[in-house]
Amino acid sequence: MTEKIDDLMPPVxxxxxxxxxxxxxxxxxxxxTGGDSGIGRAxxxxxxxxxxxxxxxxHSDEDSARKTREGIEAEGAEALVLQGDTADSTSCTDTVNAVVAKWGGIDVLVNNAGLQKPYASQEDISDDDWRMHFAVNMDGIFYTTRxxxxxxxxxxxxxNTTSINAFVGNADLVPYTATKGAIVGYTRALALQLIDRGIRVNEVAPGPVATEIQLVFKDYDEDMLKNMASPMGRMGQPYELGPAYVFLACRDSSFVTGQTLHVNGGMIANG
Structure with missing residues (x-):
């Protein structure tokens, strides 16, 4: 399944x-969560x-959600598409309840919804912008998981979906990077808390991947978007992330919990 989302980016x-x-x-x-586009769709x-x-x-892109539904059903699988806001506790609970009402439970939860916005300096980050990042990227994981x-x-x-930025930092994405670091700590702590219940908790840390979330750089610094690459000389593709989630979801990873799976095209990860 291939899609062109912007002239500055390769086909996704x-x-x-x-x-x-x-x-x-x-x-x-x-x-x-965040399953309509990018890594989530993959x-x-x-x-x-x-x-x-x-x-x-x-969250809001009905067209993208429709395409994902069509893709799921093309695979012969049953799809359930829900609209909501991970920054809102009630919305997250309602989402979980809708899945349980339809299928009776949940076997795999992928907390993938997120946002990023670049800032040139700390002074440019408003209180609302700071909280917005944590509300969507971190609070939503807690609400949905709970x-x-x-x-x-x-x-x-x-x-959980964290980021290479949690391990190496990113000068232009300070709020985003902070939330992704919080996800790392949450994943490791929750994994220990749930061991006795037989529930595994892990995370994937993508490097630069060709997804819609990168388009925030288009108005900030177009050259950053054009030149975004890993040591492999290119951005990753969502399809290169999908199998990592499958591995962590299935019995192949039955002895894996509290871990970070780095999929970053050769970028150094310090942990």
């Missing part, structure tokens, strides 16, 4: 024909190909 690929599903998530109930399509039932939460845990049993998996 969410899944390729080369990826062969093996029923690793057959009949599993998967909820993905994850949705990959878990669908592995036989899962897939629910996605999107609600979902009431409906997750032994063998379930929680996967």
């Amino acid at each position: 690929e969410y899944i390729t024909e080369d990826y062969k599903g093996a029923n690793k998530l057959k009949d599993k109930r998967v909820l993905i 994850v949705a399509l990959h878990v669908a190909r592995e036989g899962a039932r897939v629910a996605i939460l999107y 609600a979902a845990l009431n409906h997750m049993g032994e063998g379930a998996s929680i996967i």
